[in-house]
Amino acid sequence: MSDPARDGAWLAGLGRRLARAGFLVAGGFAPEPDDNVPALPDGAPAAAVLVVGSLSNTVLPILKERPEWRDGASDPLDRYTRAALTAVAEDEQLGVVFPFDGPPWHPFQRWALRTGGFSRSPLGVLADELHGPWLGLRAALLSREALPATGRSGDGPCPTCSNPPCISACPAGALDSTGYDVPRCLAWLSANPSADCHRGCLARRACPFGRAHAQGPEEAGFHMRSFLSAAF
Incomplete structure (x- = not known):
């Protein structure tokens, strides 16, 4: 199967699918060697990274309808995140990595800063002008193909x-x-x-x-x- 066209329409469709699951694209960037972005499952290098985030007021109502919430096991949000975003990645022929996988831990804050528009807050989390400190970093989707520009300008608030x-x-x-x-x-x-x-x-x-x-x-x-x- 050939890779889908990674154009603006594809990116918009991906955004809609992520939104239905309670997530959003926080930004994207073309990785450089010192970004320490892993290869795709087949060993191909990633040409683009999409950092995926969530807002608690959006994702938790969806999570509460899921078995991960009701089964009494630990880390329901992480387990739901893995299930939902692994399915997206497989359908869209993307790689996916998570901040809760490790060690070694992936440098998610560095990746988010690479997308632009974020700053480090005294709280230890990143903040941007639209979401403040409320956007959680949930995953990174890795594409073997270049993507339309999704980064933002500025250094955050x-x-x-x-x-x-x-x-x-x-x-x-x-x-x-x-x-x-x-x-x-x-x-x-x-x-x-x-x-x-x-x-x-x-x-x-x-x-x-x-x-x-x-x-x-x-x-x-x-x-x-x-x-x-x-x-x-």
Whole structure:
């Protein structure tokens, strides 16, 4: 079977299929050797990478209708992501890799930065102007053929943010201009089990960008429980 034409119509169709599954194309780039993009399953080099993300308020309602949510096993979102995006990759004759596969771990933040429009936030996650810090990086689709340009210009919103509200909103004092102190955050959460942070990160909620995509209480609680379960 020959590869499908990788034109704008194909890319738009891929975007629609991803949206039905709760995902979106965060951006794309043509990899260079130091990007450490793996080869496709047949050993061919990737000529293009599409970074795929999800918004909790979009993907979790779909996940809740899936067996991964109801079977009681761990990591339902990761397992759903693998099942859904592996099926997309196989149908579209693409390679696929995931940030939760490893070690070795793929440099997903570096890949997302290569697409343009993202910046590193003090929270340790990437942010862009449209989604703020709410877009999770879920997979990368690898094409043996070049793709239409999908990258964005600019360096993301964080460098323009003076007196970042995420830093002052953290009750644990786990954020400063140098980044996120995870042990301090975890220690504070452990010592304050009734704190509002257990229902979602207050620092992330304070970000002025992407407020329309902020997690609702149920989604925020799900991610906080997943974070604490992985840490303890």
